[in-house]
Amino acid sequence: MSTDFQHGREALGARLRELRVEAGLDGKTLADRLGWQRSKVSRLQNGRQTATAEDLAAWAAAVGAPAQASELQARLRGLESQQRHWRRQLAAGHTPVQDRYVVEYRRTVTMRGYEASVIPGLFQTPAYARQLLLQNAELMRSPRDTDAAVQARMRRQEVLYEPGKLFRVLIWEAALHAAVGGREVMAGQLDRLVGLIGMSTVELGIVPLGAPLSLTPKHGFWIFDEKRVIVETINTELQYDSSDDLALYGRVWDQLDAGAAYGPQAHRLIARARGAIAGT
Incomplete structure (x- = not known):
């Protein structure tokens, strides 16, 4: 994996964490809302896993900010440009x-x-x-x-x-x-x-x-x-x-x-x- 790609993934994860914190949710509560393992939430927001467009839309909806889905998906498209x-x-x-x-x-x-x-x-x-x-x-x-x-x-x-x-x-x-x-x-x-x-x-x-x-x-x-x-x-x-x-x-x-x-x-x-x- 290129350094540029990993840096971009970490930046996307930081944005996901920011949205979760702004919603007043901890990782376990968010995972429950999404029906995910808590480890997936952790991997995504720490830049250890690449989110899909569907993951990002679900995350935005779960934190009460569905309008942010397009921004997150734009970040993902930028990430895909290696x-x-x-x-x-x-x-x-x-x-x-x-x-x-x-x-x-x-x-x-x-x-x-x-x-x-x-x-x-x-x-x-x-x-x-x-x-x-x-x-x-x-x-x-x-x-x-x-x-x-x-x-x-x-x-x-x-x-x-x-x-x-x-x-x-x-x-x-x-x-x-x-x-x-x-x-x-x-x-x-x-x-x-x-x-x-x-x-x-x-x-x-x-x-x-x-x-x-x-x-x-x-x-x-x-x-x-x-x-x-x-x-x-x-x-x-x-x-x-x-x-x-x-x-x-x-x-x-x-x-x-x-x-x-x-x-x-x-x-x-x-x-x-x-x-x-x-x-x-």
């Missing part, structure tokens, strides 16, 4: 993080992803990945284990060849034109994308720059088996697994997908970016 700060994750370099992703991707059967500014790691060439890892190590001032990290990122791509998996990935066209590592690196990376079109385990869509969209391109995100969402910011990796968050990110992906180009159309957009690089 944060992993990059500075801590990268303390030993990029390789441990890449190795963790290898395990996570192997456990995943179906994935929906979207990237707005970069080619996804799942599709990167070694040269492209190397440039990004070097840039990130410089930015985060983390140990430079670039060779090992590139190898680990390439191992992640082995899942693309496993029968029964499906990776539905959207890339905003702007990412095809972002010059990472120079002309040769980008040319090789775009050629790699072309080679993915038509694979049985990959559905690659390109969201054109001029496509009419019902929402702006947003930030990148990945939905794992429709059970959790991972969002990467500059300093933090966020994880969401509540039904509301999954539904929200699913809707965003669907709306972006509605404007995406696939197959020959996607190939033409990649070729256009390839031609622009060759002309520079």
